[in-house]
Amino acid sequence: MPSMVEIFVDGLKLQVDEKKNLIDALKEKGIHVPHFCYHPALEVVGMCRICLIEVGSVKIDPQTKEPARDDKGQVIVQWNPKFQAACNTPITAGMHIRVASEKVKKAREGVMEFLLINHPLDCPVCDKAGECSLQDYSFAVGNETTRYREVKRNIPQEKIGTNLLINHNRCILCYRCVRFDRDIVGIHDLEMQARGNDTVIAYTPPPGSRDTLLNHNYQGALADICPVGALLNENTLFRSRVWWYQQNQSICHGCSTLCRVTTNVKNNEIYRYMPPEEPEKNGFFICDKGRFSTTDFSRDRLLTYLIKGHGSKSRDVLPQLADLFHQAHSLLLVGGTTESCEDIDRILSLVQKWQAKGKQVNWEYRTQPYMWRGEWDKKVDFLLMVDQRPNSNYLRQKISGFTSQEKWQEALQEADLIIVINEFAAPYSYRIENYADIEKLYLFKLFEEKSLWSKTVLLNTHANAATAKALASLPIMVFPEKAGTYIDKEGVAKKSAQSLTPAQGLLSSGQILAKWNDYVEQDSLAYV
Amino acid sequence: MATKIVQVHQKYAWKWWQKFYFMSITAGLLVTLKHFLKSAILRRQVTVRYPEEKRPLSSRFRGLHRLKKDEEGRLRCTACYCCQWVCPADAIHIEAAAVTAEEQHLYREDKYPKVFQVDLLRCIFCGLCEEACPKGAIYLDGGIPMPDDSRDRLILNKEDMIESVGGKLIGERV
Ligand code: SF4
Ligand code: SF4
Ligand code: SF4
Ligand code: SF4
Numbered sequence: 001m002p003s004m005v006e007i008f009v010d011g012l013k014l015q016v017d018e019k020k021n022l023i024d025a026l027k028e029k030g031i032h033v034p035h036f037c038y039h040p041a042l043e044v045v046g047m048c049r050i051c052l053i054e055v056g057s058v059k060i061d062p063q064t065k066e067p068a069r070d071d072k073g074q075v076i077v078q079w080n081p082k083f084q085a086a087c088n089t090p091i092t093a094g095m096h097i098r099v100a101s102e103k104v105k106k107a108r109e110g111v112m113e114f115l116l117i118n119h120p121l122d123c124p125v126c127d128k129a130g131e132c133s134l135q136d137y138s139f140a141v142g143n144e145t146t147r148y149r150e151v152k153r154n155i156p157q158e159k160i161g162t163n164l165l166i167n168h169n170r171c172i173l174c175y176r177c178v179r180f181d182r183d184i185v186g187i188h189d190l191e192m193q194a195r196g197n198d199t200v201i202a203y204t205p206p207p208g209s210r211d212t213l214l215n216h217n218y219q220g221a222l223a224d225i226c227p228v229g230a231l232l233n234e235n236t237l238f239r240s241r242v243w244w245y246q247q248n249q250s251i252c253h254g255c256s257t258l259c260r261v262t263t264n265v266k267n268n269e270i271y272r273y274m275p276p277e278e279p280e281k282n283g284f285f286i287c288d289k290g291r292f293s294t295t296d297f298s299r300d301r302l303l304t305y306l307i308k309g310h311g312s313k314s315r316d317v318l319p320q321l322a323d324l325f326h327q328a329h330s331l332l333l334v335g336g337t338t339e340s341c342e343d344i345d346r347i348l349s350l351v352q353k354w355q356a357k358g359k360q361v362n363w364e365y366r367t368q369p370y371m372w373r374g375e376w377d378k379k380v381d382f383l384l385m386v387d388q389r390p391n392s393n394y395l396r397q398k399i400s401g402f403t404s405q406e407k408w409q410e411a412l413q414e415a416d417l418i419i420v421i422n423e424f425a426a427p428y429s430y431r432i433e434n435y436a437d438i439e440k441l442y443l444f445k446l447f448e449e450k451s452l453w454s455k456t457v458l459l460n461t462h463a464n465a466a467t468a469k470a471l472a473s474l475p476i477m478v479f480p481e482k483a484g485t486y487i488d489k490e491g492v493a494k495k496s497a498q499s500l501t502p503a504q505g506l507l508s509s510g511q512i513l514a515k516w517n518d519y520v521e522q523d524s525l526a527y528v
Numbered sequence: 529m530a531t532k533i534v535q536v537h538q539k540y541a542w543k544w545w546q547k548f549y550f551m552s553i554t555a556g557l558l559v560t561l562k563h564f565l566k567s568a569i570l571r572r573q574v575t576v577r578y579p580e581e582k583r584p585l586s587s588r589f590r591g592l593h594r595l596k597k598d599e600e601g602r603l604r605c606t607a608c609y610c611c612q613w614v615c616p617a618d619a620i621h622i623e624a625a626a627v628t629a630e631e632q633h634l635y636r637e638d639k640y641p642k643v644f645q646v647d648l649l650r651c652i653f654c655g656l657c658e659e660a661c662p663k664g665a666i667y668l669d670g671g672i673p674m675p676d677d678s679r680d681r682l683i684l685n686k687e688d689m690i691e692s693v694g695g696k697l698i699g700e701r702v
């Protein structure tokens with residue numbers, strides 16, 4: 001329950017929630033107090049001092065015990081001579097503060113000058129430029145020139161994580177990264193070292209660990225919460241500039257958490273995901289697996305119809321497949337957990353149609369050992385799930401599949417035609433770095449072992465060893481090329497936005513099966 | 529509704545002596561004669577034998593792009609993309625890379641342009657790149673562009689645009 005109290009900000013009477021942090025409460029009212037070290041998801045430390053404000057209290061007349069009033073009947077406010085950090089000032093009923101007085105402005109200017117003492121002022125080469133609080137506040141509240149004439153400290157850039165660089169000269173020692181690792185990720189591996197002017201942030205492996213580099217799944221989040229360009233991600237280093245991105249509010253395809261994200265698109269490629277707008281509602285953090293997996297959408301794509309590994313046209317491939325369909329008595333659909341609810345519904349209606357025609361059609365969505373073990377709710381860390389498919393929850397609700405893994409494997413053996421929906425879409429749904437590693441995947445080995453390729457049709461987003469082996473491979477759209485609905489692990493339906501323009505003529509899995517079905521129905525007319 | 533026509537110009541009324549035209553023709557021929565005498569007798573030609581001969585250009589002339597080095601011979605450009613961003617003709621193409629330890633002496637910061645191309649077929653010589661550059665790295669002071677019979681040769685590469693060590697310094701033009 002919010003407990004609203006009245007406070008006075010620069011003479012303005014405002015109703016705010018007493019339990020909130022002052023910076024957040026003012027932000028809701030449209031008053032922005034600059035801040036570096038304060039982060040709504042982290043503990044307050046009050047280290048950077050940019051949020052300085054003036055605090056005062058109403059003067060009480062000692063005799064009457066009533067608020068003293070001046071000639072005009074206004075209450076008299078006594079202002080504390082010392083500034084206070086807004087992030088660390090609890091809200092109390094009737095408090096008076098000044099957030100934009102001349103004195104406050106002067107104080108912030110001074111703080112800014114201190115913070116920039118050792119800063120190299122190299123925004124033109126800094127990847128953070130454009131989304132950097134230091135840059136923004138320096139323009140807003142800082143001074144144009146510097147009075148610092150001494151030599152700036154110069155510590156070379158260092159690699160402290162597998163995907164993390166630290167530029168010590170830009171660091172303003174706000175302690176956000178340390179707090180994030182300690183409190184959110186739960187690994188205490190960053191610390192401040194040395195004192196005074198020599199203080200730096202350093203990687204300090206947790207006790208018992210032999211790592212020399214930070215290697216958790218939130219290095220992107222570290223670079224993101226760093227209010228300056230001190231922490232940088234190596235894999236996106238110098239690849240773009242932030243103001244080039246088109247942004248879309250969407251969801252991450254990386255696992256069944258379906259974090260809400262902002263897409264960063266340039267030249268029809270998603271460079272990375274960033275946390276969503278209104279993070280208070282939609283989540284502050286996203287993991288590296290999701291954040292940096294988006295470049296997979298633009299590489300190694302399957303963009304032609306393949307028949308026995310050779311490029312062909314839909315007009316040639318689909319009639320052949322329609323013939324195969326007529327010859328087959330039992331069909332087995334495999335996978336589908338990467339597809340949207342709309343596509344799944346479309347495929348389900350086709351399955352019903354085919355069953356009505358007397359075909360024996362089965363659909364099994366469990367293709368990985370963890371799925372058979374039922375590890376749907378198992379977590380890797382506080383966000384990332386073991387279940388790294390965006391829509392497995394919907395399929396679990398919709399179809400039942402086989403009773404055991406063995407039964408499924410028998411069915412694979414017996415089926416006349418197997419249709420695999422995007423299960424061999426490495427690297428997209430598996431995040432494997434090495435292109436050839438698809439051959440090490442469980443499902444690939446299974447198909448190899450049972451030599452199922454000659455009766456397998458793949459609907460695939462990516463071209464790889466599997467598409468080369470299968471009887472036929474049909475190209476389909478990846479996640480951000482279509483808008484769709486997905487059901488997350490908690491059963492919440494979330495919408496993804498279309499962020500990329502698909503290649504001309506590219507269809508989604510549901511559409512391509514419907515097109516195949518068109519050929520099937522044409523043929524059956526021809527037979528009559 | 530009846531339209532009211534207003535005569536907005538009046539025909540020039542020629543004076544009687546103007547109708548003979550001799551005055552104007554003579555005045556014109558005198559100008560021709562003046563130039564003839566200047567160039568034929570006083571040798572004060574107005575044309576030059578371009579491109580063997582060249583006129584000095586104004587210090588504000590916007591011609592070919594040059595990438596500048598600093599006093600220590602390090603490339604000024606840090607691949608910030610400001611010029612590429614501002615270019616209204618989309619003529620600039622840059623690919624940035626990180627400076628390795630061995631190359632530190634060649635660059636001023638830790639980012640440098642691995643590829644820097646200016647497409648002269650697109651460039652409109654507006655000089656906005658020069659204005660946008662925070663490093664004083666690009667100037668259009670390379671003189672008049674020469675025509676060529678191949679499109680490839682009309683794309684300036686980084687090497688084409690870098691002046692030799694000790695070249696012109698920041699803010700200096702031709
Ligand atoms: S590296 Fe960034 S987040 Fe960490 S203390 Fe320095 S400025 Fe703050
Ligand atoms: S936790 Fe899952 S949904 Fe969230 S960012 Fe990571 S991969 Fe994407
Ligand atoms: S002069 Fe103008 S058009 Fe030419 S490259 Fe520079 S910004 Fe682009
Ligand atoms: S020439 Fe100047 S504006 Fe262009 S990339 Fe280099 S430093 Fe930036």
Ligand code: FES
Binds near residue numbers: 035038086088
């Ligand atoms: S934001 Fe308040 S001291 Fe840093």
